[in-house]
Amino acid sequence: MRKSSLFIGLFVTILIGIGIIGFSKVSQANAEITEGSDNYTISETWELPTELDEISGIVWIDAHTLACVQDENGIIYMYDLDERSITEEIPFAGNGDYEGIALHNTDLYVMQSDGLLYEIKDWRETNRTISSYKTGFEAANNMESLTYSAKDKSLLTAPKDKDAHDEFKGIYKISMTSKTADVNSPTYKIEMNAEALNKYQGKKLHKTFNPSEIAVHPKTNDIYVLEGKNPKLLILDQHGTLKTVYKLDEINFPQPEGMTFSDDADLYISNEAVNGTASIHLVEFKFN
Incomplete structure (x- = not known):
C-alpha cells in the first residue's frame, strides 16, 4: 500500500x-x-477570396481598387474594396514566384523573387505591352519588395535574405529607364546592428530583419519596410535614418507580405492565408 x-x-x-x-x-x-497589438488600430478588414490565399503584394490604384499579386500565378488581380471582390484579372506571365507590385503613371511593375522585373505598360489598355528585365539581383537575394518613390524618381526594393554584406540590408533604386539597379550601391541602409533591432538579433546577423515589402509615405516620404517572417514594421525617415520598429502581433498579422498607401496616406497591409483566410487591413499606427 x-x-x-x-x-x-x-x-x-x-x-x-x-x-x-x-x-x-x-x-x-x-x-x-x-505583443505589439497596442501599437495600432485596425479600422477595417477585408477577407479575401481563395485566389488570393498567397497574396504577396498590393498597390493602390484608385479610391476603391487595389492591384494584387500572389506568389504562384503570373496574374494581377484587381480587387474592389467597395465590392469586396476581384473585378479583373490581368495575366502577365506563367507560373513563378511573384512577390512585389508597384505603380508608376499608367504602368504596373511586378518583382519576381529572383530579381526579374516585369513591366506591364499601359495596363488599362487592351493592347498593353509586357516586358521583363534583369535588375541585377539574384535568387539568393530573395526579392520580395517593390514600390515607386516619387522623391527618388525610381522603383525601390530590398533583399529579403542575403545582401552584399551581412551588416545591412540595402534599399536600392531601380532606374525607370534601364530597369536595373546598382547592386553594390544601396541608396539607404538598414543596419542590422541598429539599437532598435538589438532584441531581434540572432546567431546570424543578416537574419535580424528580412524585408518582405516596402512603401513610401506620400506626404512625409518616410520609408516603411515590412517583415512577414517575424512580423514587424520598420520606419525610416526620408533620408534613410531609422526612426522606429514596431512589432506586429501574429493574430492580426500572421504573415504580412503586402503593403501600400492610398493617396491620402491611409496604410493597407495584406496577409497570406495562414490557418485561416487571407486578408487586407486598413491600419493606423500610434506614434509617440
Missing part, C-alpha cells in the same frame, strides 16, 4: 509539473502573439 501510494503521489506530482510547464509555455506564447 505504501509503495502504491508513493507511486500515485509521484504520478500526480509529475502531472502537476507538466501542467505548470505547459501553462507557462502557453502563457509565454500568448504574450509573444499579442
